[in-house]
Amino acid sequence: MTSNALSGGTDEGTGQRDRWHAETRAVVAGRDGSPGAPLNVPPVLASTFRDGSSPRYGRWGNPTWEALEEALGALEGGSTVAFSSGQAATAAVLDGLAPGSVVVHPTGAYTGTRELLATLADAGRLGLRPVDVTDTDAVLEALPGAGLVWIESPTNPLLGVAEVPRIVAAAQAEGVVSVVDNTFATPIAQRPLGWGATMVVHSATKYIGGHSDLLLGVVVTRDNTLRAALVRHRTLHGSVPGTVEAFLALRGLRTLPVRFARQQQTAALLAERLRVHPAVTAVHYPGLADDPYHRRAAALMSGFGAIVSFELPSATAADALVRAVELVIPTTSLGGVETTVERRGRWPGETGVPAGLLRLSVGLEHPDDLWGDLSHALDTAPSRA
Numbered sequence: 001m002t003s004n005a006l007s008g009g010t011d012e013g014t015g016q017r018d019r020w021h022a023e024t025r026a027v028v029a030g031r032d033g034s035p036g037a038p039l040n041v042p043p044v045l046a047s048t049f050r051d052g053s054s055p056r057y058g059r060w061g062n063p064t065w066e067a068l069e070e071a072l073g074a075l076e077g078g079s080t081v082a083f084s085s086g087q088a089a090t091a092a093v094l095d096g097l098a099p100g101s102v103v104v105h106p107t108g109a110y111t112g113t114r115e116l117l118a119t120l121a122d123a124g125r126l127g128l129r130p131v132d133v134t135d136t137d138a139v140l141e142a143l144p145g146a147g148l149v150w151i152e153s154p155t156n157p158l159l160g161v162a163e164v165p166r167i168v169a170a171a172q173a174e175g176v177v178s179v180v181d182n183t184f185a186t187p188i189a190q191r192p193l194g195w196g197a198t199m200v201v202h203s204a205t206k207y208i209g210g211h212s213d214l215l216l217g218v219v220v221t222r223d224n225t226l227r228a229a230l231v232r233h234r235t236l237h238g239s240v241p242g243t244v245e246a247f248l249a250l251r252g253l254r255t256l257p258v259r260f261a262r263q264q265q266t267a268a269l270l271a272e273r274l275r276v277h278p279a280v281t282a283v284h285y286p287g288l289a290d291d292p293y294h295r296r297a298a299a300l301m302s303g304f305g306a307i308v309s310f311e312l313p314s315a316t317a318a319d320a321l322v323r324a325v326e327l328v329i330p331t332t333s334l335g336g337v338e339t340t341v342e343r344r345g346r347w348p349g350e351t352g353v354p355a356g357l358l359r360l361s362v363g364l365e366h367p368d369d370l371w372g373d374l375s376h377a378l379d380t381a382p383s384r385a
């Protein structure tokens with residue numbers, strides 16, 4: 001994949017499955033419909049397969065991943081390639097770029113994405129143009145001559161919202177490949193392929209798996225040539241998903257629409273309550289009517305996500321809250337059924353984030369229990385320290 005493997009190819013139609021709602025597609029897709037077949041494609045634990053119409057080996061493909069790929073493709077509206085992690089999916093996308101290509105990327109992208117881009121730039125492989133992805137004019141100005149634009153929206157952890165359709169359309173006009181990391185929004189709240197994005201990337205480790213019990217990543221595209229290049233990359237680099245992980249991710253995906261709907265509802269409620277709590281100095285959640293990204297999110301997305309960031313006056317106050325919560329789990333990562341909290345500024349690489357900012361990933365506990373825990377921690381922690 002030395003020349004530009006990320007361009008060209010034909011558009012794959014998304015077919016009849018697109019007529020169904022997401023809840024239905026999540027349940028129906030990726031099943032073997034033949035008589036006598038088990039309802040669920042089982043975890044096929046085989047490194048090799050008896051000769052049939054064509055030779056088959058476990059690194060080239062596996063029925064369990066294929067079921068997951070079909071189901072996730074049905075949700076995003078494209079064709080999916082599953083990888084061992086979100087990071088492996090990102091690496092496969094970036095490796096498809098011709099040497100010396102310039103990547104326009106958000107200053108607030110996922111840490112692993114930023115570190116990988118920096119490593120590739122240090123090695124002289126790629127050039128970088130960092131932008132504030134919520135500043136559409138800045139992004140459009142950076143596009144001419146670039147090879148790829150990486151979009152993450154909502155952003156992490158400040159939950160800014162990018163004008164994805166405009167960026168994607170401008171990229172298309174400039175012949176620039178556009179990639180959207182859709183991990184935070186999930187295909188339930190945002191479907192970038194419908195706007196013309198070349199690829200969508202997910203860390204399925206987060207909402208798609210949804211139970212904090214696996215690592216898995218995917219790339220989704222409507223471009224068959226590109227899909228073939230990504231499969232070839234996965235096969236040659238061996239960045240294949242585990243079979244049990246693929247089984248669990250598909251099981252998680254079946255309930256993604258209902259989980260995410262409930263998580264978004266609870267997130268909105270907690271954001272409203274946090275906003276009026278005297279110890280909280282700011283709340284970042286695009287679902288709040290006075291959030292700077294509210295109108296944009298309301299116009300572009302079909303939900304505001306289930307991550308809420310809020311600020312306390314200092315790192316000390318935020319750390320005290322993290323120690324005081326009993327139900328909410330102090331940890332990194334996000335997207336599980338359990339509510340988790342983290343002071344993002346504890347990571348040295350997290351620049352430009354207020355020291356007292358806490359990122360809350362809202363799970364499926366009862367909202368009153370969550371608010372009880374959070375408000376108790378806010379009231380008792382030495383938050384004015």
Ligand SMILES: *Cc1c(COP(=O)(O)O)cnc(C)c1O
Pocket residue numbers: 085086087088110112113152156181183184202203204205206215216217
């Ligand atoms: C976690 C995450 C990744 C990386 O995925 P892994 O599955 O941890 O490799 C990429 N992007 C975003 C937005 C993430 O949250």
